[in-house]
Amino acid sequence: MAKKSKVIEREEVVVRFSGDSGDGMQLTGSLFSFSSAVYGNDISTFPDFPAEIRAPQGTIGGVSGFQVHFGHSEVYTPGDKADVLVAMNPAALKANLEWLKPGATIVIDVDSFDDKNLAKAGYKSNDPIEEDNLGSYNIIKAPITTLTKESLKSMELDNKTILRSKNMYALGLVFWLFNRPLKDTEKIIRDKFSKNERVAEANIRVLEAGYNYGVIIQAGTPSYHISPADVKPGVYRNLNGNRAIAWGFLLAAEKSGLELFLGSYPITPATEILQELSARKDLGVKVFQAEDEIAGISTAIGASFAGNLGITSTSGPGLALKSEALGLAVMAELPLVVVDVQRGGPSTGLPTKTEQADLLQALYGRNGESPLVVMAASSPVNCFDYAFYAAKVAIEHMTPVILLSDGFLANGTQPWRIPENDEFPDIIPPFVEKPAQEWNVYERDPEKLNRYWALPGTPGYQHRIGGLEKDFLTGAVSYDHHNHDKMVRIRQQKIDRIADFIPPLEIHGDEDAELLIVGWGGTFGHLYTALEEIQKDGKKAALAHFSYISPLPKNSYEVLKRYSKVVVCELNLGQFAGYLRSKFPDITFDQYNKVEGLPFTVAELKNYFEKILEK
Amino acid sequence: MADNKKLAFLDYKSDQNVRWCPGCGNHAILNALQKTLAELELPKEKVAVISGIGCSSRLPYYMDTYGFHTIHGRASVIASGVKVANPRLSVWQITGDGDALAIGGNHFIHAIRRNVDINVILFNNQIYGLTKGQYSPTSKRGFISKTSPYGTIEYPFRPGELTIGARGYFFARTIDKEIKLSVEVMKAAARHEGTSIVEVLQNCVIYNDNTHQEITDKRFKDDRTIILEHGKPMVFGKDRNMGLVLDGTKLRVVTIGEGGITEKDILVHDAHSEDPTIHLKLADMEYPDFPVALGVIRDAEAPVYDQCAAEQIEEIRNKSKIKTFHDLVTSGEVWEVK
Ligand code: SF4
Numbered sequence: 028m029a030k031k032s033k034v035i036e037r038e039e040v041v042v043r044f045s046g047d048s049g050d051g052m053q054l055t056g057s058l059f060s061f062s063s064a065v066y067g068n069d070i071s072t073f074p075d076f077p078a079e080i081r082a083p084q085g086t087i088g089g090v091s092g093f094q095v096h097f098g099h100s101e102v103y104t105p106g107d108k109a110d111v112l113v114a115m116n117p118a119a120l121k122a123n124l125e126w127l128k129p130g131a132t133i134v135i136d137v138d139s140f141d142d143k144n145l146a147k148a149g150y151k152s153n154d155p156i157e158e159d160n161l162g163s164y165n166i167i168k169a170p171i172t173t174l175t176k177e178s179l180k181s182m183e184l185d186n187k188t189i190l191r192s193k194n195m196y197a198l199g200l201v202f203w204l205f206n207r208p209l210k211d212t213e214k215i216i217r218d219k220f221s222k223n224e225r226v227a228e229a230n231i232r233v234l235e236a237g238y239n240y241g242v243i244i245q246a247g248t249p250s251y252h253i254s255p256a257d258v259k260p261g262v263y264r265n266l267n268g269n270r271a272i273a274w275g276f277l278l279a280a281e282k283s284g285l286e287l288f289l290g291s292y293p294i295t296p297a298t299e300i301l302q303e304l305s306a307r308k309d310l311g312v313k314v315f316q317a318e319d320e321i322a323g324i325s326t327a328i329g330a331s332f333a334g335n336l337g338i339t340s341t342s343g344p345g346l347a348l349k350s351e352a353l354g355l356a357v358m359a360e361l362p363l364v365v366v367d368v369q370r371g372g373p374s375t376g377l378p379t380k381t382e383q384a385d386l387l388q389a390l391y392g393r394n395g396e397s398p399l400v401v402m403a404a405s406s407p408v409n410c411f412d413y414a415f416y417a418a419k420v421a422i423e424h425m426t427p428v429i430l431l432s433d434g435f436l437a438n439g440t441q442p443w444r445i446p447e448n449d450e451f452p453d454i455i456p457p458f459v460e461k462p463a464q465e466w467n468v469y470e471r472d473p474e475k476l477n478r479y480w481a482l483p484g485t486p487g488y489q490h491r492i493g494g495l496e497k498d499f500l501t502g503a504v505s506y507d508h509h510n511h512d513k514m515v516r517i518r519q520q521k522i523d524r525i526a527d528f529i530p531p532l533e534i535h536g537d538e539d540a541e542l543l544i545v546g547w548g549g550t551f552g553h554l555y556t557a558l559e560e561i562q563k564d565g566k567k568a569a570l571a572h573f574s575y576i577s578p579l580p581k582n583s584y585e586v587l588k589r590y591s592k593v594v595v596c597e598l599n600l601g602q603f604a605g606y607l608r609s610k611f612p613d614i615t616f617d618q619y620n621k622v623e624g625l626p627f628t629v630a631e632l633k634n635y636f637e638k639i640l641e642k
Numbered sequence: 643m644a645d646n647k648k649l650a651f652l653d654y655k656s657d658q659n660v661r662w663c664p665g666c667g668n669h670a671i672l673n674a675l676q677k678t679l680a681e682l683e684l685p686k687e688k689v690a691v692i693s694g695i696g697c698s699s700r701l702p703y704y705m706d707t708y709g710f711h712t713i714h715g716r717a718s719v720i721a722s723g724v725k726v727a728n729p730r731l732s733v734w735q736i737t738g739d740g741d742a743l744a745i746g747g748n749h750f751i752h753a754i755r756r757n758v759d760i761n762v763i764l765f766n767n768q769i770y771g772l773t774k775g776q777y778s779p780t781s782k783r784g785f786i787s788k789t790s791p792y793g794t795i796e797y798p799f800r801p802g803e804l805t806i807g808a809r810g811y812f813f814a815r816t817i818d819k820e821i822k823l824s825v826e827v828m829k830a831a832a833r834h835e836g837t838s839i840v841e842v843l844q845n846c847v848i849y850n851d852n853t854h855q856e857i858t859d860k861r862f863k864d865d866r867t868i869i870l871e872h873g874k875p876m877v878f879g880k881d882r883n884m885g886l887v888l889d890g891t892k893l894r895v896v897t898i899g900e901g902g903i904t905e906k907d908i909l910v911h912d913a914h915s916e917d918p919t920i921h922l923k924l925a926d927m928e929y930p931d932f933p934v935a936l937g938v939i940r941d942a943e944a945p946v947y948d949q950c951a952a953e954q955i956e957e958i959r960n961k962s963k964i965k966t967f968h969d970l971v972t973s974g975e976v977w978e979v980k
Contacts, residue, residue: 061975065977067979258979261978261979262976262977264975274967277970278967281966281967288726290719308954308958308959309961309964309965309970310964311959312955313726313951313955315723318749318752321716321719321749325712325716325723325749326719326722327723329692329719329720329724330724331723331727332690332720332723333690333723333724333727333728333731334728337723337727352716354713445972445976483724483728483731484688484731485687486687488687489687489706489709491656491705491708491711492711493702493709493710494713504658
C-alpha cells in the first residue's frame, strides 16, 4: 500500500461526483457508496440529476451529480457540503462551487477543460481556478481522458466504449484518496457486465489505472481515513426510498396472505415503485400500468373490492387526479394505500426536486368530510417500514391510507439491515366471520369501528357497495339526514381511533430543554443532525418528528405542551404548522420554512435554532 | 351454491325496490341480464356487477350478486381491477353513453384495447337522464336539449365504431324491449373471452322519449333493422326479401329477386373474422340508408389481458430463483456486519 504524504483521520466525509449526464456519475457514486458501506462506514447518498433526459452536453443544466456522505458514526443526511468534488468538466465545477467546504479537494479532468467546454460552462477565461478564486482548494488536475485512452490502448475498443469508462478512472483515484481496496467494486463490475466481459475488463483496467495514478502523484495530496462505524450486526444492503416502499408492500402482502395489486401510471419521482413491482412477478405481484392516474387508483380500488391488497403510487399532480376515487374508497371503506412521492409544485413544478407541500392536499384534498390516514416516511430505509405499516393500517382498519414520501427519500440511499422475519407483525384482514344471514354490510368492529370484509366469490355474502351514502347498518343507499350525520361522524371516529394502535410520539434530545424542534417526513435526517450539533455545542434542545399525521399520536399535545419554544420546520410555507395550530390552538408554533426544491442544510437549521435559543 | 337447485331469474333480484321511472327501458335490460345469468347458470356469488354513475348505473343495487356502484366514468377500470384481482369472477360493467363515452371515454377505449374479460352493457339513450336532460356524446347532430337549445354542433360517437377502432373483438347491439334478443347477445358476450361491448338502444321516457323509435317501433322494426347471426345470410325485412351485398368496398341494400339478385348473392355474416373491415361497416349502418344492425356483429378471438397476466406470473414464478420475500432481499449486493 502506498504511503500517503498526509493521512487525515476524519469522523465523516462528503464526496460529490459530478459530470455530464452521460458521464456515468450515478454509477460511479453508487459503486463508491457500496464499497464504503461494505467497508463498514455508515452512509447516506443523494443523486441530483437534471430534469431533462438529455440536457445539452457540457452545460450547467446538464450536470448530473451524486453525493455520498459516509462516517465513522451514524450519518443521517447526504451532507450539506462536499469535502471532495470530482468534476468531469468545467460545468460540473461551476455548478458545485456553492456546495464545497472551504479547502475541499477537487479532482478535475483537465482534458475536458478546453475553450469550448469552458465557454459552455460560462467561464470567461481559460483559467477557472483563477477566475473562481479556488487558490485555497486542493486541486488534483488529472488528464483523465488521455490516461483512460492510454490504459485501454492495447484492447482495441471503440472510442465510445473508451470514453464511457473514464468515470472508472475518477473512481479509482477517489478509492486511492480514501485508502480503499478495489476488490469488492471489481466484483460488482464483473457481475454488472457479465454479458460483456471485455467491457468489464476495460472498466477494471481503468479503475486500477486511476488508483495507480493516485499512488504516483501522492506527494502533497492529503488522503483521508474514516474508520468503520459501530453498526448493529446483521446482513445489509443499500436501499433507496422508492425501492424500500415497493419492498415494504411485498412484506405486507406476505404477512397478510393477500395478493398484491398495484395500479399505477408513471410519474417522476415515483416511477421506480411501479418499475420495481413490475419486476416482481416472481412474487406474484399484479401490476396494472393504467392509462392515467385515475385508472391507476380505480383499478386498485377494484382489486381491493375483490380481495387483493390494492396499492397505487404517484406524485402530487397524480394525487390531485386521484382525489375523487379516494373519496370512493373512504365511502366504500376498503383498504387502499396511495403513495405520494412529493415533488416541487404547484402544477408540473419541479419534477425532480423535493418538497413537502402536498400535506394539505393529502389531508383535505377531497369533496365532503373525507377522513383518511396520512403517514409519512422519514428516511430512505424507513420507507420500508412505513409502507408495511401503511398497508397494515389500511387492511386492519378498512380505510384508504396516504403514505407521503418525497423526492429526497425516493432517490437517497442508506444501508438497510435486512429484518428478521419476526421483526414485523402479522397483518390480519377483518374478514366477515358471522354467518351470512346474521351479517350486515356496514356493521362495525366495536373497538376499531371498521366494517368487515366479504370477498366476491364467497357464497351467501353477496352485497352491494358504492359511493352513495350508506345506511348505518345495512349499507343500503340512504338519503336520511340523521343517518348521514351519523355516518360522517363514524367515518371520522374510525380514523381517530387508529391513534390507539400507533406508536406514541418520540422525543429525541433533552426532555428538559426550552426548544422543541418539530418536523415530519423526509426532513428527519437534517433536523436530527442539527439537533446533535447544537447539543455538541452544549445547548439543550429536543426533536419531535411526526410520521403519523392523521391521526396524530395520542401523546402529541402532551409533548408539544411541555416546551416553551416550539418550531415547526418543513419544506413548504407552513402546512404542518397550520395543521397543528388547528388541533392545538393554545400552543404557539414558530416556523422555519424553505421551498427551494432542496432539502434543508444542517448549517441553516443549526443557525436558526441558535438564534431562537438566544432570544 | 349451498343447495343445488337451478336458479331462476328471480333469484338474481335483490331486496331493493327498483327506482327507475316507470316505462324506462332500463327495467327490461335488468330483466334480460337476470335471465342471462339464470340461463348461464352462473352462481350468484361468482358475479360482480360494476357500474359508474347515471340512471343505468343504479343497476347493481337491484341484483343479488356482488355489486359496486362507483364513480362517474370509472366503471371499466374498477371492473378491470376486479377481474385481474380475481379472474374466477364473471364481471359485468353497467354503463351509459355519458358514463362510458364522455367522462369515461379514455377508460372505455383502453379496457377494449387491453381486452380484459369483462362484459360491458352500454345503455345508449343518447341523453343525460340523471342530470335531467342534457345532450350526450351519442346525441345526434343538431339534437335539441337543455344544453343545446339551438341544436348540437357536434357529431356523436358511434359505439361500435369506437369499439372496433380501439381494437375491440366483441361488439353486439340490441334494443331494450327485445328481451329475447338481449338475452342472446348477453349470453354471447359472457361466453366471449375478452372485453365484450353490448350496446343497448335504450329509451329514456322522460328526457328523450322515442329517440330510437324510428327503428325500434314494432310497425317498421323488421324493415329498418337486421339481426345478424354468424354463418347466416344477411337477410332482413318483414317479408325477408331484403339483404346486404358488398358492392366494391361498400355495403348495399338489395331486394332479393330484383335486378337478378338471388339469395346466393347475399353476404353471409362471419362474426368470427379477425379482420374487422366488414364488422365496422355493419356497425356503422344507419337508418334510413341502411337497416341498423342488431345481434352479435363481431366476436373474434384475441389474447385476454387477465389470462395473460396470470400466465406471465405463473411462468416467471416457475423460472425465478426468488420464491419468497426473504429470497429477494438477500439476493444481489449484500454484506454482513458481525
Ligand atoms: S330519467 Fe330516463 S333513463 Fe333515467 S330512469 Fe327515468 S326514464 Fe330511465
